[in-house]
Amino acid sequence: MTLLQNESVHATYRVRDKEQQLQKRAEGIAIGLTIGTWTELPQARLKQVSAHCGQVEGIHVVSEAEDGQVVADITVSYPVANFDATFAALLTTVFGKLSMDGEIRLVGLKIPTSLQKRFPGPKFGVAGCRERYGVQSRPLVMSIFKACIGLRLPELVGQFEAQSLGGVDLVKDDEIFFTEQYATPEERVVAYRDTARAVAEQTGRITHYAVNLTGPVHRLLDRARRLSELGAGALLVNVVAYGFDVVADLARDPDVHVPILAHPAVSGAMYGGDTYGIEADIVLGQLARMAGADMAIFPSMYGSVTLGRRATDNLLHHLRDETSVHKTSLPAPSAGIYPGLVPQLYEDFGDDFIVNAGGGIHGHPQGAAAGGKAFVAAIEAVGHGMSLEQAALSSEPLAAALKKWGPTK
Amino acid sequence: MTLLQNESVHATYRVRDKEQQLQKRAEGIAIGLTIGTWTELPQARLKQVSAHCGQVEGIHVVSEAEDGQVVADITVSYPVANFDATFAALLTTVFGKLSMDGEIRLVGLKIPTSLQKRFPGPKFGVAGCRERYGVQSRPLVMSIFKACIGLRLPELVGQFEAQSLGGVDLVKDDEIFFTEQYATPEERVVAYRDTARAVAEQTGRITHYAVNLTGPVHRLLDRARRLSELGAGALLVNVVAYGFDVVADLARDPDVHVPILAHPAVSGAMYGGDTYGIEADIVLGQLARMAGADMAIFPSMYGSVTLGRRATDNLLHHLRDETSVHKTSLPAPSAGIYPGLVPQLYEDFGDDFIVNAGGGIHGHPQGAAAGGKAFVAAIEAVGHGMSLEQAALSSEPLAAALKKWGPTK
Numbered sequence: 001m002t003l004l005q006n007e008s009v010h011a012t013y014r015v016r017d018k019e020q021q022l023q024k025r026a027e028g029i030a031i032g033l034t035i036g037t038w039t040e041l042p043q044a045r046l047k048q049v050s051a052h053c054g055q056v057e058g059i060h061v062v063s064e065a066e067d068g069q070v071v072a073d074i075t076v077s078y079p080v081a082n083f084d085a086t087f088a089a090l091l092t093t094v095f096g097k098l099s100m101d102g103e104i105r106l107v108g109l110k111i112p113t114s115l116q117k118r119f120p121g122p123k124f125g126v127a128g129c130r131e132r133y134g135v136q137s138r139p140l141v142m143s144i145f146k147a148c149i150g151l152r153l154p155e156l157v158g159q160f161e162a163q164s165l166g167g168v169d170l171v172k173d174d175e176i177f178f179t180e181q182y183a184t185p186e187e188r189v190v191a192y193r194d195t196a197r198a199v200a201e202q203t204g205r206i207t208h209y210a211v212n213l214t215g216p217v218h219r220l221l222d223r224a225r226r227l228s229e230l231g232a233g234a235l236l237v238n239v240v241a242y243g244f245d246v247v248a249d250l251a252r253d254p255d256v257h258v259p260i261l262a263h264p265a266v267s268g269a270m271y272g273g274d275t276y277g278i279e280a281d282i283v284l285g286q287l288a289r290m291a292g293a294d295m296a297i298f299p300s301m302y303g304s305v306t307l308g309r310r311a312t313d314n315l316l317h318h319l320r321d322e323t324s325v326h327k328t329s330l331p332a333p334s335a336g337i338y339p340g341l342v343p344q345l346y347e348d349f350g351d352d353f354i355v356n357a358g359g360g361i362h363g364h365p366q367g368a369a370a371g372g373k374a375f376v377a378a379i380e381a382v383g384h385g386m387s388l389e390q391a392a393l394s395s396e397p398l399a400a401a402l403k404k405w406g407p408t409k
Numbered sequence: 410m411t412l413l414q415n416e417s418v419h420a421t422y423r424v425r426d427k428e429q430q431l432q433k434r435a436e437g438i439a440i441g442l443t444i445g446t447w448t449e450l451p452q453a454r455l456k457q458v459s460a461h462c463g464q465v466e467g468i469h470v471v472s473e474a475e476d477g478q479v480v481a482d483i484t485v486s487y488p489v490a491n492f493d494a495t496f497a498a499l500l501t502t503v504f505g506k507l508s509m510d511g512e513i514r515l516v517g518l519k520i521p522t523s524l525q526k527r528f529p530g531p532k533f534g535v536a537g538c539r540e541r542y543g544v545q546s547r548p549l550v551m552s553i554f555k556a557c558i559g560l561r562l563p564e565l566v567g568q569f570e571a572q573s574l575g576g577v578d579l580v581k582d583d584e585i586f587f588t589e590q591y592a593t594p595e596e597r598v599v600a601y602r603d604t605a606r607a608v609a610e611q612t613g614r615i616t617h618y619a620v621n622l623t624g625p626v627h628r629l630l631d632r633a634r635r636l637s638e639l640g641a642g643a644l645l646v647n648v649v650a651y652g653f654d655v656v657a658d659l660a661r662d663p664d665v666h667v668p669i670l671a672h673p674a675v676s677g678a679m680y681g682g683d684t685y686g687i688e689a690d691i692v693l694g695q696l697a698r699m700a701g702a703d704m705a706i707f708p709s710m711y712g713s714v715t716l717g718r719r720a721t722d723n724l725l726h727h728l729r730d731e732t733s734v735h736k737t738s739l740p741a742p743s744a745g746i747y748p749g750l751v752p753q754l755y756e757d758f759g760d761d762f763i764v765n766a767g768g769g770i771h772g773h774p775q776g777a778a779a780g781g782k783a784f785v786a787a788i789e790a791v792g793h794g795m796s797l798e799q800a801a802l803s804s805e806p807l808a809a810a811l812k813k814w815g816p817t818k
């Protein structure tokens with residue numbers, strides 16, 4: 001029953017239990033989530049069945065807990081032969097029934113290359129996004145619509161124009177923008193595309209539009225192709241709300257010619273607690289990248305909606321891990337981002353990331369265009385090794401932003 | 410800004426916060442998850458936009474907590490005009506960004522008829538399932554394969570045959586059965602269908618097969634149609650792992666002629682905690698039914714993997730609520746079910762439910778066929794107002810089951 005390590009998915013679970021129960025519990029998982037039982041099989045059949053059997057790979061006590069219990073990490077491996085190329089299979093096998101089995105949290109997942117290869121991963125990746133958006137050697141800047149719902153197309157176009165006048169690379173829809181009462185996604189893509197071209201004649205820079213991809217699953221692929229044809233800059237997809245396999249279909253499709261921008265909506269329902277659910281870095285980093293997220297939004301460490309430092313580091317690792325067979329993804333830390341934070345963002349995220357701002361653009365005292373300019377100026381400053389204060393001497397928008405929000409938090 | 414109550418989705422959140430913060434927090438949700446902002450809109454435009462604005466419907470303090478905080482339920486309404494006919498829209502709007510906003514749990518969801526109508530609901534429902542399976546006025550009996558993974562088709566057929574000889578109505582796949590290495594779902598459906606017919610010549614009863622629906626999303630509908638044509642008895646679907654919208658597509662399709670049996674795999678990742686995530690009755694009851702679950706599996710109150718009594722009652726309410734526009738769903742409480750529990754099951758679930766057993770069938774001292782017969786005998790006994798002990802006098806399988814597992818727990 002020896003399996004090569006790279007032929008199994010390794011899942012690590014954090015549990016609370018009596019120490020002497022851990023081995024039995026781990027074995028129960030390894031058998032229960034694979035072949036179910038060892039009994040009543042003729043000897044001749046054991047070999048075939050054993051090739052599908054889970055194995056206990058390790059038990060590690062993390063800390064003492066109350067009532068004579070311990071907190072421990074249990075690692076179980078599942079042969080890749082048990083999976084098909086779907087997240088449904090992956091998640092159901094490693095955390096299906098088990099997710100309902102008392103206090104247990106999925107904290108780690110190692111997926112061997114042979115299985116990774118069967119998932120699409122990003123079609124563009126960091127390099128492809130940089131090429132498509134014409135931005136090399138600096139972070140990208142993405143602006144979030146202040147509001148979308150209830151507005152008519154001309155009002156939305158006005159917002160898009162103001163944002164693109166600031167020189168941002170991308171403008172993204174609200175992820176909650178589903179109503180088509182006043183403007184369909186197709187109409188928005190066309191209108192913003194034309195606006196972006198007109199603005200580019202003034203600014204020399206084209207702003208791309210990340211359109212919220214909406215509608216029933218059976219029409220999503222056609223809509224993605226159509227929006228792609230019409231000139232969408234990216235597809236904003238509520239990955240958890242739709243399901244990872246739905247996103248993988250988009251990433252696999254050769255006629256969807258735009259990057260996927262993954263939104264983390266609803267993911268907090270899975271990662272929110274400490275003792276149940278699935279770690280944020282798995283949901284928003286590892287699985288999102290495997291599904292095809294070229295860019296991945298997640299709560300920054302700076303806002304009121306936050307991920308901790310360690311969760312962020314783990315998430316970054318998954319988006320950038322070079323041992324993966326997939327292209328890398330661009331991290332887009334979100335919430336609480338203002339121009340004075342740009343040097344800190346560089347420190348925390350390096351060069352390859354997206355500066356994603358809503359309030360930090362629309363709240364600018366001189367309006368959204370100035371808000372975008374302040375970010376662009378801050379990024380140029382860091383790129384040239386200048387302090388923001390120094391750069392502010394030649395950028396009125398940056399000066400005003402620093403005055404309002406400060407150079408650091 | 411008056412909206413009729415039935416034109417909004419009402420979501421109730423349990424939060425922990427300072428009491429004096431609750432109103433502001435609730436307003437922030439109502440605005441933040443709809444129109445985003447009130448400022449900078451010309452007066453003439455306020456009316457249109459206000460039709461899309463969320464409203465605080467109520468704040469109810471549940472209990473005192475530590476640090477001068479309280480636990481409270483906040484109810485916010487979202488105009489139906491903000492939604493399209495997808496779970497992606499529903500979940501992203503009411504619990505998208507919000508799921509990541511600190512300690513918060515979605516504990517209630519009221520969906521007005523106008524929006525409910527845009528979701529499919531069960532195609533068969535309780536009455537349709539009863540008609541299809543030829544079972545009136547008693548609970549259905551469903552047997553779970555002891556093991557699936559790694560077995561060749563003849564071995565699987567042998568298991569199916571043993572189970573159907575017990576007279577059970579349905580036999581379901583393991584939800585973790587994804588590998589097609591030894592037998593495809595199509596091959597299994599055909600083989601079990603023929604087996605069921607042969608067995609029916611002896612027993613007079615046909616056993617139906619709930620086949621695990623697997624594969625990438627873009628091929629799922631075709632596969633469902635094909636399995637339906639070939640004679641599948643039900644489609645077992647990992648609803649949370651695939652996504653509710655994927656299931657809704659199956660339920661909407663006129664060429665899928667079989668009931669959907671919803672499996673709760675991965676749902677514990679969402680409902681497991683107390684302070685984050687989404688209540689189990691919403692995930693496994695309300696949303697599953699809206700998506701098209703004719704039958705809904707959930708952890709019973711009796712096993713080691715359990716839902717509490719209140720969660721179970723709420724879940725049952727959602728599956729059976731007659732004020733819904735959708736057909737009702739059959740509850741299938743699972744785990745820890747053995748023949749002696751049948752009277753208790755009747756008490757807890759009435760007549761319309763599924764007796765779903767794995768260990769309670771395969772663990773029978775005389776084998777799986779006797780295990781099924783014991784359940785059938787127990788159900789007949791209760792139906793005729795007999796005690797199990799009395800019925801066991803004329804049913805050797807039931808007598809053996811009572812001897813092994815007891816008349817009650």
Ligand SMILES: [Mg+2]
Nearest residue numbers: 145146174445
């Ligand atoms: Mg917003």
Ligand SMILES: [Mg+2]
Nearest residue numbers: 036554555583
């Ligand atoms: Mg099983």
